[in-house]
Amino acid sequence: MTIIESPNLPIYSWVAELDTQTLEQARNLASLTVAYHHVALMPDAHVGFGMPIGGVAAIENAIIPNAVGVDIGCGMRAVKTDRPVPEPDILKKIVARIRQRIPLGFEHRKEPRKWEGFSRLPASPVIKEERDAAPYQLGTLGGGNHFIELQRDAEGFLWVMIHSGSRNFGLKIAEYYHRRARQFCEEHAISLPSRDLAYFPFETREGQEYFGAMQYALEFARENRRQLMEEVLLIIQEIMGDLAILDSLDIHHNYAAEELHFGKPVLVHRKGATAARSGERGIIPGSQGSASYIVLGKGKAESFQSSSHGAGRRMGREQARQRLNLEEERQRLERQGIVHSLRSQRDLDEAAGAYKDINQVMEAQKDLVDILVELHPVAVVKG
Template identity: 50%
Template sequence: MKVFNIGEIPIKSWTNEVEDEALQQAVNLSNLSFAYSHIALMADVHVGFGMPIGGVLASKGVIIPNAVGVDIGCGIIAVKTDIKRIDIDQIKNIVDKAHRTIPLGHKHHKKPREWKGFDSPPNSKIVLKELNAARYQLGTLGGGNHFMSIEQGNDEHIWLMVHSGSRNFGYKIANYYNKIANKINKEINLTPPKQDLAGLYIDSKEGQEYLIAMNYALEFAIENRNQLLEQFYAIFKEETNSQKILQRIGIHHNYAAIENHFGEEVVVHRKGAIRAELGELGIIPGSMGTPSYIVEGLGNEESFKTSSHGAGRVMSRKMANKTITKEMANKAMEGIVHKGWRGDLSEAPMAYKDIEEVIENQKDLVKPVVKLFPLGVIKG
């Protein structure tokens, strides 16, 4: 861990090097009047919108929509199956069918999906407005870095992983409350303008409304992953004759929660970061072409009991698409069945940090439990 004393409170970093723009964003966070104790930067930190991805902000009495992010509740579910061996033809068949039948990118289901959460939505203008559209988004993967994968664990079992969030539903909620925060901020000057960090007092009407809507989006994101996994496992089961799931782990990495740290009740914002309580299991994926890890949290207070959420980008999406060719990307994915480039190479393995270095840099935050090697990947 490195410590930077260049803001009002320290910045503690678990990465070898922080890019200048991400570090400046961390300094902006450290200078907020309500920022508490220190800012924590995870091993996968890189520049984000307002707040760095892989950043952790604990605040006293304030919640910031942009410190949660626009994909509220984005996260991963990983399951250990009873299958120990799978051949290349089975992998190809699963990847092909999943790619054809599960809605990806901007595609939605043609019929509304069922979820008990739809029966009791919060009284939020934006939630109620978007609720009907959300019924068609449930159980869809999305695009960007969202994926479904078949993995070989070093525990000799085949695992399935799904990475997705709250879809356009969460995006609309995030933008709606960020606009409200910006409007209020112009009146009360809670945060400096032009930093994209407008906040809401947690005990205000607007702050409570956002907190409730955010938590609803978290539940929607969990259900979205569950329904995606249900579809994915059904295809896997048909091909492999799997009989049961042996273990299920689920986490989200874009959210805020009221927690107690260093004897104080604070709002912990984890943007591209996962909770790592002592003994808590988490998931840290690499890239499409590199290993991922099931990890166990060590409960380190210095990171607010948090770890990285993945390998972290070394190239922006724009830069990756400028510099990476399809030949380069396919070579990096050699031996792994994959679908979903569609002209976008921003998720190619070389756009990401070395996952082994990321894990090594946070060995005081988590310990590896299972190492997963990708066999088949469907990119959103």
């Protein structure tokens, strides 16, 4: 960990090579009057909207929509099965059926899905506006860096890992309340280092409304991953026969939570960061084609008991499409024996070459987490 001095609060950084834009965003965050003690940057940190992705901040009596992010509740679900990893031809059948049955990218369900949460909407106009469309988004993967991956552990067992979030709920909530936060700060003459860090005092009506909407999006995201996993496991059983679940866990990495740190109750904002309290298990996925990890938190105070949420980008999506070679990326996956669907230049925005080396990221955070299980991909479905 490196301590970077800043005019208001220091920045504690686990990043090996910190770029100037990410550092500038961290300094803006540290200069907020509501920020407490320090700002933490996980080893996968890179530039985001307002706050770096891979950033963690403790905020006093305030909540910052852009410090949670646009995909509220984005996170991971992982399941260990009792089945061995099948042969490549079986994996190809599973992947083909997943792509046939599960809506990817911008696709939605043709029939609405049920969830008891639809009967208890929080008092938020944006959620009410999205209520009718949301049942068609449950059990859908989404695009960007979301994925469904079949993996192998050291014992040869088959795991399923899913990366997805709250779909349109999260995006609309983030956009709507960031606009309102900017208006609030302007109306109340609140000085900001960047308008992208506009916030609500937590006890205001606006602050409570956003927090309630955010928590609802977290629930929706978890249910979305549960329904996705349920369908993937059903597909595997249709092809391979009955299976049992030996282990399962689900975590968020875009959210704010009321916690106690350095003797003070604060709202910890984790934007692209995973909670890593002492004894708490987490999931840290690699990039397409690299290892993922089930980890155990060490409760490091200086990271606000957090760790990275993945490898972290080293190239933007457009940059990756321009710089990376499609055939080279395809051959790399095929040499590893990974069933994939890299078809066009557009698919390169989530290729491994666009991300940091997950091994270096894990090495940089040995004081934050211990590795429990190392998982290697055998088949990948991207959103």
